[in-house]
Amino acid sequence: MADEAALAAPRPREGGAIGRAAGRLFAPAAVIIVILAIWELAKAANLLPITVPAPSEIAGAFTRSWSDLFYHMVPTVLSAAAGFFLATLVALVLGAVATSWRRTEPSIMKFAIIVDSIPLIALTPILMVWVGNGLASRIVIATIAALFPLVVGVIQGFKAIDRNVSELFHILAASRWQRLAKLAFPSALPYLFSALKIAAPLSVLGALIAEWVSADRGLGIMMTYALFSFDVPLAWLTIVAVCLVATIAYGLVALAERIVIGAPQQTTGGGGGHG
Amino acid sequence: MTEIILDHVSKDFEIDRRSVRAIDDVSLTFPSGSFSALIGPSGCGKSTLLRLVADILGPTSGAITIGGKPPGEARLRHDIGFVFQDASLLPWRTVLDNVSLPLEIAGGPIGDGPRPENLIRLVGLSGFENAKPAQLSGGMQQRVSIARALTLRPKVLLLDEPFGALDEITRQRMNLELLRIWQETGTTAILVTHTIGEAVFMADQVHVLAAHPGRLVTTIEVDLPRPRHLAMLQTAEFNRLENAVRAALFGDELADDGAAARPERAHG
Numbered sequence: 001m002a003d004e005a006a007l008a009a010p011r012p013r014e015g016g017a018i019g020r021a022a023g024r025l026f027a028p029a030a031v032i033i034v035i036l037a038i039w040e041l042a043k044a045a046n047l048l049p050i051t052v053p054a055p056s057e058i059a060g061a062f063t064r065s066w067s068d069l070f071y072h073m074v075p076t077v078l079s080a081a082a083g084f085f086l087a088t089l090v091a092l093v094l095g096a097v098a099t100s101w102r103r104t105e106p107s108i109m110k111f112a113i114i115v116d117s118i119p120l121i122a123l124t125p126i127l128m129v130w131v132g133n134g135l136a137s138r139i140v141i142a143t144i145a146a147l148f149p150l151v152v153g154v155i156q157g158f159k160a161i162d163r164n165v166s167e168l169f170h171i172l173a174a175s176r177w178q179r180l181a182k183l184a185f186p187s188a189l190p191y192l193f194s195a196l197k198i199a200a201p202l203s204v205l206g207a208l209i210a211e212w213v214s215a216d217r218g219l220g221i222m223m224t225y226a227l228f229s230f231d232v233p234l235a236w237l238t239i240v241a242v243c244l245v246a247t248i249a250y251g252l253v254a255l256a257e258r259i260v261i262g263a264p265q266q267t268t269g270g271g272g273g274h275g
Numbered sequence: 276m277t278e279i280i281l282d283h284v285s286k287d288f289e290i291d292r293r294s295v296r297a298i299d300d301v302s303l304t305f306p307s308g309s310f311s312a313l314i315g316p317s318g319c320g321k322s323t324l325l326r327l328v329a330d331i332l333g334p335t336s337g338a339i340t341i342g343g344k345p346p347g348e349a350r351l352r353h354d355i356g357f358v359f360q361d362a363s364l365l366p367w368r369t370v371l372d373n374v375s376l377p378l379e380i381a382g383g384p385i386g387d388g389p390r391p392e393n394l395i396r397l398v399g400l401s402g403f404e405n406a407k408p409a410q411l412s413g414g415m416q417q418r419v420s421i422a423r424a425l426t427l428r429p430k431v432l433l434l435d436e437p438f439g440a441l442d443e444i445t446r447q448r449m450n451l452e453l454l455r456i457w458q459e460t461g462t463t464a465i466l467v468t469h470t471i472g473e474a475v476f477m478a479d480q481v482h483v484l485a486a487h488p489g490r491l492v493t494t495i496e497v498d499l500p501r502p503r504h505l506a507m508l509q510t511a512e513f514n515r516l517e518n519a520v521r522a523a524l525f526g527d528e529l530a531d532d533g534a535a536a537r538p539e540r541a542h543g
Contacts, residue, residue, distance in 0.1 A: 164363035167331050172380045172427075173351050182379065186367050261367070 053233045058240060061233035069241055072222040075215070076207050077245060079135055083142020084203040084249070087150050088196065090143065095154030099184055100176060105155065116148035120206065124213040138210035138218075145206025146199035153195020157188025193257040200253050201246035208242060219245070277342040277354070277430040277463045279305040279328060284337035286323055297323050299488040300337070305480075307342075310457055310464045312478035314471065314520065320489025321467045325433050328465065329355050341431060349431065353381050356429035356462070358437045362416035364408040370395060370419050371404040377426040394422040397456060414438075414445040421453065425460060432462040436469065447505065450477060454503055471524070475516045476503060483523040493523045 036055045043054035053061075062069065094112070098105040124141055131137040161183060169179050211220025219238050226234035286298040298320040305311050313321040326332045327339055330346035341349040349355055364373045374391040389397075395404055398418040408416055417437055424432060437453075438446040450473060457464050468474050474481045475497055483492040497516055499507055507513050 162363060164359040164361065165365065167326075167329075168357065168359070168363060169380070170331055171329055171350060171355055171357050172377050173353065174380045178380050182376070183365075186365065189367075 051232060053236055057233040058236045061231075061237040065234060065237070068222065069219075069237065072217055072219050072238075073241060073245065075135065075138075075217050076204070076211060076219040076242075079138040079210065079218075080142050080204040080207040080245070080249065082135075082139045083144075083206055084146055084200055086139065086143040087146035087199060087203065091147060091150035091154045091195075094151055095158050095188070096180060096184075098155050099158035100180065108151070109155070112148050112151040115144055118144070120145060120209050121213070124210050128214055133214040138207055138215065141210035142203040142206035145209070146203035149195045149198040149202070150192075153191045153198075154188060157191030157195075158184045160191060161187050189261055193253065193261065196253045197250055197257075200249035204242065204246040204249055278307045278340075279303075279342075279431065279463060279465070280340045281324075281328075282338045282340075284324075284327065284334045284339060286320065286327060286332065287335045296488040298327075298334075299490045301484075301489070301491050302337075303482060303491065303494075305463055305465060307463055308461050309479045310454070310466070310477055312466045312468055312474035312481045313484060314468055314474045314481060314524070315484030315489070315492075316486045316524070317469070318486035318489070319484035320486075321484055322435055323489065324484075325357075325435050325465060325467050328431070329357050329433055353377070353427040354430040356424035356427070356432045358417070358420050358424045358432070358434045360436045360439050362408065362413070362420040364416055364419055364423075366408050369405045369407060370400060370411070373408070373419055374422045374426055377423060381427055388428040389425065391422070391426060394425055395419075397425075397459070398422045399452065414441050414449060417441065417449065418452075421456065425456070428460070430462055432457065432460075432464040434464065434466045436467050438473075439469070446473070451503075451505070453477070454501075458502065471517050471520045472508065475499075475513060475520060476508065481516075481520055483520060492526075495519050495523065 039048075040054050040056060042048050043052070043057075048054075094108050098108045120141060123144070124137070127137050127140060131140060165183060169183055174182070207218070208220040208223075211218035212224055215221045219242055223235060223238040223242075226232075226238060281301055281303040284298060284301050285296065287294045287296050289295075301324065313324060315321050323332065327334055328341070328346055330350040339346050341354065346355075365376065368376070371391055374394055378388075378391065392404070395401060398421055400415060400418055400422070403411065403415065408419065411419070421437070434453075438449050441449065454477060466474070466477055468477075475495075478497055481495045481497060483495065484490065485492050495516065499512065499516070
């Protein structure tokens with residue numbers, strides 16, 4: 001007993017969390033600063049084409065048009081977020097159906113593959129005709145863009161159930177719903193979060209594509225305007241903004257993952273937890 | 276009373292569209308409240324036999340009864356506790372929540388069933404209620420899994436090589452504790468093992484199985500007094516029983532040792 005207890009003592013992990021977070025941020029920040037500096041110098045030395053502005057010019061575009069930028073950012077974020085949540089919901093339902101009734105899985109996977117292989121840029125105008133060119137159609141496009149990795153992730157996650165634990169639920173005479181809520185869903189969570197992290201930036205991209213085709217407000221239409229008026233720094237500013245929105249979306253999912261599942265899982269197994 | 280009876284039970288599996296006989300005409304009786312061991316080489320179907328009793332699998336022919344009723348009924352009444360070879364805990368749940376899982380699924384305790392906290396004490400894990408499985412050693416995880424199997428006060432406790440992955444010393448300790456728990460709860464226990472000493476030490480009857488297809492060779496009655504303790508491992512009686520099981524497992528291979536191999540053996 002004594003030796004087992006010694007093995008099991010959980011190590012304190014809280015100490016210096018902020019310090020380590022700062023340490024983790026420092027290296028990537030330094031890399032970005034170095035790249036920006038090289039970029040700026042290259043532009044000053046006329047080494048870059050006219051279509052590539054210096055970082056300072058992009059910053060200039062921001063000070064010039066930041067209110068425009070945020071004005072256009074709102075609907076993009078809204079339709080991306082709505083599409084992301086809708087896609088998650090659809091994927092969870094499809095995944096639950098595919099796992100509860102195994103025979104439906106191939107059909108559901110084929111459906112997901114077909115939906116994913118639709119060229120969004122061509123579908124969008126057609127959809128606009130059907131649903132109208134309002135927010136609804138942009139949400140649908142964002143949903144479609146994010147759907148596939150989520151369906152794959154949910155189905156894979158629901159299948160990642162330990163065989164013995166599955167037998168245990170059988171012995172306990174668990175209902176279909178109990179099996180789903182207490183076994184399949186928690187087992188699927190790590191897979192689900194991996195899929196969500198892929199899907200979050202995709203839904204931003206979907207919203208953007210929809211706005212390229214038709215919108216009166218949104219980062220996509222701002223980008224198109226900037227390109228047509230050959231305002232190169234502004235076009236780059238919108239690109240940076242989209243990158244930031246997508247990165248923040250990813251970051252929020254990663255944060256949610258840490259809150260729900262906790263720190264990255266240690267592998268289970270004899271004696272784990274030390275080292 | 277919870278006597279378990281296997282009456283001419285056979286089980287076939289479909290492998291590559293070929294029917295393979297895993298268990299061939301096994302008839303066994305596990306008396307109510309007894310501790311029995313199933314021992315045999317891999318492929319003798321001992322785990323399959325346990326899964327037939329637990330109603331995870333259905334027999335191809337023959338009949339199984341638990342207290343006179345089919346296993347399906349016993350399962351739905353939550354009369355069956357099962358301990359797997361690996362602890363098979365839910366890694367996202369704490370020790371307490373893992374032990375409470377059967378209660379959640381059954382919708383509350385069965386009769387005056389034991390409280391999860393008491394079961395955790397019974398398996399010697401007081402103070403670890405809020406630990407996650409990953410923080411526990413293999414032996415401790417298996418204790419949690421035993422506590423979980425007892426939560427609904429099962430009349431039948433099925434153990435599928437529960438300590439197979441543990442080292443010898445931990446295993447001996449766990450076996451002693453398991454016997455203590457079994458005597459306190461009065462369940463009918465069936466232990467699948469591939470260790471001769473463990474089978475003799477734990478059981479009232481050791482059923483020896485042979486492989487391909489899985490079939491019963493013989494049953495050896497163990498008349499060592501209870502409670503069992505480690506000193507018994509060194510007695511002549513214990514050795515005699517071990518040798519009896521060994522003889523049943525290896526048949527005339529033992530007798531051939533040292534003697535000239537028979538010609539037909541040379542072909543392997």
